Amino acid sequence: xxxxxxxxxxxxxxxxxxxxxxxxxxxxxxxxxxxxxxxxxxxxxxxxxxxxxxxxxxxxxxxxxxxxxxxxxxxxxxxxxxxxxxxxxxxxxxxxxxxxxxxxxxxxxxxxxxxxxxxxxxxxxxxxxxxxxxxxxxxxxxxxxxxxxxxxxxxxxxxxxxxxxxxxxxxxxxxxxxxxxxxxxxxxxxxxxxxxxxxxxxxxxxxxxxxxxxxxxxxxxxxxxxxxxxxxxxxxxxxxxxxxxxxxxxxxxxxxxxxxxxxxxxxxxxxxxxxxxxxxxxxxxxxxxxxxxxxxxxxxxxxxxxx
Numbered sequence: 001x002x003x004x005x006x007x008x009x010x011x012x013x014x015x016x017x018x019x020x021x022x023x024x025x026x027x028x029x030x031x032x033x034x035x036x037x038x039x040x041x042x043x044x045x046x047x048x049x050x051x052x053x054x055x056x057x058x059x060x061x062x063x064x065x066x067x068x069x070x071x072x073x074x075x076x077x078x079x080x081x082x083x084x085x086x087x088x089x090x091x092x093x094x095x096x097x098x099x100x101x102x103x104x105x106x107x108x109x110x111x112x113x114x115x116x117x118x119x120x121x122x123x124x125x126x127x128x129x130x131x132x133x134x135x136x137x138x139x140x141x142x143x144x145x146x147x148x149x150x151x152x153x154x155x156x157x158x159x160x161x162x163x164x165x166x167x168x169x170x171x172x173x174x175x176x177x178x179x180x181x182x183x184x185x186x187x188x189x190x191x192x193x194x195x196x197x198x199x200x201x202x203x204x205x206x207x208x209x210x211x212x213x214x215x216x217x218x219x220x221x222x223x224x225x226x227x228x229x230x231x232x233x234x235x236x237x238x239x240x241x242x243x244x245x246x247x248x249x250x251x252x253x254x255x256x257x258x259x260x261x262x263x264x265x266x267x268x269x270x271x272x273x274x275x276x277x278x279x280x281x282x283x284x285x286x287x288x289x290x291x292x293x294x295x296x297x298x299x300x301x302x303x304x305x306x307x
Contacts, residue, residue, distance in 0.1 A: 006292055009260075010302055013284030017265035018305040021049040025077060025305075034067045034077075042077070049303075050235050051085075052270030059084040075306070082304035085269055089296035094278035096124070096225060096253065096293075098133050104182040104190040106215060106222040108140075110208075110249050111229035112241060113196040116257035118147055120229045120283060121191050122154035123291035124255070127281070129158065133188035138178035139164040140171040140211065141193045151193055157288075161187075171195065171207060172214040179218045192223070205248045226252045227280060230271070235264035242275055255291070257283035265303060 025045045039060050046056035062084045063077075072080070098105045107124070111117040118141075125135045137155050141147040145167045155162035163178035165171075175192055182190040194211070197204055215222040228251045230238045238256075245251050254277050259265050272279065279294045301307040 007298065007307070009284050009290065010298065011307055013260035014265045014299070014302040017049065017259075017303055021045060021081075021266065021303060022078070022305040025074065025081070034063065034070055034072050039064055039068075042081070046081070046266070050264045050266035050270065052236065052239070052267070052273060055085075055088055055269045055273035058088065058273065062087070078304045078306045082301045082306050085303055086297050086300035088269055088272050089279070089294075089300055092272045092276060092279045093294045093296040094253070094280060096127075096227070096280040098128065098131070098189050100221060100224045102183070102219070104136070104179070104187045105224045106179060106219065107189060107191045107225040107227060108194055108208075108211070108223040108249070109191060109227050109229060110194050110245055110251070111196055112231075113144070115196065115229045115231040116283065117196060117229040118150045118154070118193060119286070120255055120257055120291060121151065121193055122158060123283065123288055124227075124281070125154075125158055125160055125189075125191055126288050127291060127293075128189045128191075129160070134186065135160045136178060136182045136185075136187045136190045137162040138174055138190060138192040140174050141195045142167060142169045142171050142174060143195050143197065147193060161185075172210045175211050176214045176218065179215060179222065183218070201244065201248055208249050226250055228254050228277075230254060230256045232256050232259045232264055232267060235267050236270065238267050239270060239274060242271060242277070246275070251277060253278040253280045255279075255281045255283065257291075260284045268299065269303070 043056045043060040047053055063080055109117055109121050128135045137151055139148045139151045142165055148164055165174040178190055226249050228245050256268055259282055281291050282294050283291045
């Protein structure tokens with residue numbers, strides 16, 4: 001997909017978010033003096049657009065510092081908001097790079113069932129392929145036959161090897177076999193699906209700890225990445241998932257999916273402000289090319305409605 005095609009897709013995907021923010025900001029200012037009352041309205045608009053109270057307060061403070069008492073148009077306000085959103089997002093924009101030596105780089109993919117995790121694994125594998133890396137998949141979510149089947153279908157489409165085990169089998173055994181095979185065959189990146197069951201945090205924590213122990217025997221540096229896949233349509237609930245999975249799995253970075261068709265894309269900003277975890281990529285759409293590295297300036301302008 002061309003850069004222009006991706007920008008258009010992003011604009012479409014974030015349209016509901018930008019429209020929601022635009023409606024709220026229009027109520028805040030036409031052409032007005034940026035005084036305390038207007039700043040209150042701006043802060044409320046940002047919170048209503050799922051940027052969260054902390055990011056909203058930070059943006060308000062920056063606007064007050066730079067523009068307080070000045071007359072400002074709606075367009076100027078949106079431009080200023082876009083710049084402050086970008087300032088929050090830039091420090092966390094970090095593409096997922098394959099740097100491990102010795103190979104493979106082991107990427108554990110985690111997230112609740114329904115977050116788009118399995119599809120995101122395929123899209124990430126495709127991104128790695130575009131950079132000419134050899135990729136292997138491992139079906140570590142052995143508790144759902146559908147997850148194993150879906151990952152096999154994607155592996156076939158992508159033309160990449162996949163390691164699976166029996167349904168209800170031991171995920172750590174699958175990961176062990178996958179790392180051995182990936183090492184023996186010179187694979188650059190091994191992307192591992194894991195169970196998304198949060199009903200029993202202790203069980204999931206024990207399972208992931210076992211996977212880590214097994215990995216440690218084969219490669220003390222693995223897993224190199226623990227990537228949490230978040231569904232943007234969950235809005236602020238996505239933040240509680242970050243909190244839980246940080247505790248359970250030691251999250252090292254985020255990928256946010258399903259940004260198309262939601263008015264809650266501002267939660268990206270809330271996540272960046274609250275947790276500061278790297279945001280590796282975002283997903284806008286269902287096709288294999290609809291996951292791209294996170295561009296903070298473009299996303300900030302799209303959210304603020306000035307792209």
